[in-house]
Amino acid sequence: MSFRMLLTISTTHQPATDLGFLLMKHPDNVHSVELSFGRATLFYPEAKEERCTAAITLEVDTVELVRGKAKIEDQYVSDRPYVASSLLSVALGRLLNTAMGGRSKHRQELAEVAISLEIELTPLPARGAADLLARLFEPLGYSVQLSAIPLDPAHPEWGDSPYVQLKLAGKQRLAALLTHMFVLIPVLDNSKHYYVGEDEVQKLLRKGEGWLETHPERELIVRRYLRGLQSLVRQARTQLDERVEAEEAEEHSSRDAQEEAIEKPIRLNDQRMTYVSELIRESGVHSILDLGCGEGRLLRELIKIPGLRKITGVEVAPRVLAAAGDRLKLDHMPDMKRQRIQLLQGSLVYRDDRLTGFDAAAVIEVIEHMDPERLPAFEAALFGHARPGMAVITTPNREYNALFEGMQPEAMRHPDHRFEWTRAEFRHWAESVAQAHGYGVRFEGIGSEDAAHGHPTQVAIFTRAEDVRAAA
Structure with missing residues (x-):
């Protein structure tokens, strides 16, 4: 006897039928893979230019699932054949391995960018706190919608079952969405149907690369994925910490060397610190975030402002954060x-x-270090969730680079920059963000202005629209 669970992936990115190229599964065909415990099948219930949906069903054979196993949790009477669990993660890995790796034979350029995606999964166990799904998926940039599943539609007085229908929506690379689901479905189920050993640690590190290292619920994810096996949890935690430290230490070292060498003749960093601290002083705010605070240069200026009663520096790398504490002489x-x-x-x-x-909030020379596909998540986190009354963002003005001695055409100020924007590009981005999240925005510059090339550093000052209306 077999049972089914259903996962759908949809897009309205046009032409939406390109989803078939990204999944490496043609919309006109039905695709199946045999598994040790059943069969996974992918088909397309809709495939139009405006919207395309791929559906994955998993049929679980309850006899094969428990054959040769004696543990109580592996007996016939369990919910695993009925609901999304680690079985579904195994199926995703087998059925969509190429897509999960971010590869597309005919649409590689599309596989590398974030597109509008929706995912629906039912029925899904969500063992734990009521807000667990939001805590896991919202930090990754998804909107989360849950629908309770009744125990029996014919008997509403019996109440709801412990399972839900999950709908997610957001702009993501398809590979990112698949790896998120691969890791987090077993986390939600909080159980696995197979042996968990050191191979699972490496699998978690591979699938979690680029997002798990700094996820707010990293500890819970690691613990549940590895079934609470302390030696494996410690191993995963150590490697994740080392990965963060290595990347961030290299980035900050590079930032302190090449970029400062280019800008030092005009003492641009000093001008930035003075500009931002004076702006904050004049604004009369009482609390501020320094996002991407590094080793605390701006924090040292902010602490001198008497009216600031709460100053919070945020940095991803613990070692860099510790260096900030040392430089501030907090002890x-x-x-x-x-x-x-x-x-x-x-x-x-x-x-x-x-x-x-x-x-x-101050975000000083930070956004240019982000991969462009991560910007929507940053925008949602800062302007959609944190929603400070005012946000100050600075970034290099690419047009001014022509005036720096020794810089080659098209070069950037240091190798970790993912982009450097012209004034028009920065204005377009900032105005789009402001409109999307209910902010007003004005633009200024730092450093001496050149008539043709503008200021070396460009500034966007966002003000929450409701605060502006209240002041008026």
Whole structure:
């Protein structure tokens, strides 16, 4: 006897039928793969230019599932054949391995960019706190919608079952969406049907690369994925920490070398610190976030402003954050002054409740270090979730690079920059963000202005629209 669960992936990115190229599965065909416990099948219930949907069903043979096993949890009477579990992750890995790896034979350029995607999964166990699904998926940039599944539609008085229908929507690379589901479905089920050993640690590290390292629920994800086996959890935790430290230490070292060498003749970094601290002083705000605070250069200026009662620096790398604490001399700071400042480890692309309720946020020379496909997640985290009253964002002006001695045409100020925008490009991005999230925005510059090339650093100052209306 077999049972089915259903997962659908849809897109409205046009032409939507390109989803077939991304999944490496033609919309006109039905695709199946045999598994040790049943069969996974992919087909397309709709395949139009405006919208395309791929559906995956998993048929689980309850006899094969428990054959040769004696554990109580592996007996016939269980919910595994009925609901999404680690069985579905195995099926995704077998059926969509190429797509999960980010490869597309005919649409590689599309596989590398974020597109509008929707996913629906039913029935899904969500064992744990009621808000667990939101805590897992919202930091990754998804909107989350849950629908309870009744125990019996014919008897509503019996109430709801412990299972839900999950709908997610967001702009993601397809490979990212698939790896998110591969890791998080077993986490939600909080159980696995197969042996968990060191191979599972490496699988988790591979599938979690680029997002798990700094996820706010990393500890819970690792613990549940590895079934709480402490030796494996410690191994995974150590390797994730090392990955973050290696990347961030290299980035900050590079930032302190090449970029400063280019900008040092005009003391541009000093001008940035002075500009931002004066702007914050004049604004009269009482609390501020320094996002991507690095080793604390701006924090050292902000702590001098008497009116700032709460100053929070956020940095992804613990080692860099520790260096910021040392440079600020937090251990030797007077108690009254020390109470005004805190340092938090966190990612700028994940929604974090600790960062809500601030009057202002400063994001100084940070966004250019983000991959362009991560910008929507940053925008959602800062402007959609944290929603400070004011946000100050600075970034290099690419047009001004022509005036720096020794810079080659089309070169960027240091090798970790993913992009450097012209004034028109920055204005377009900032105005789009402001309109999408209910902010007003104005533009200024830092450093001496050149008539043809503008300022070396460009600035966008966002103000929450409701605050502007209230002041008026």
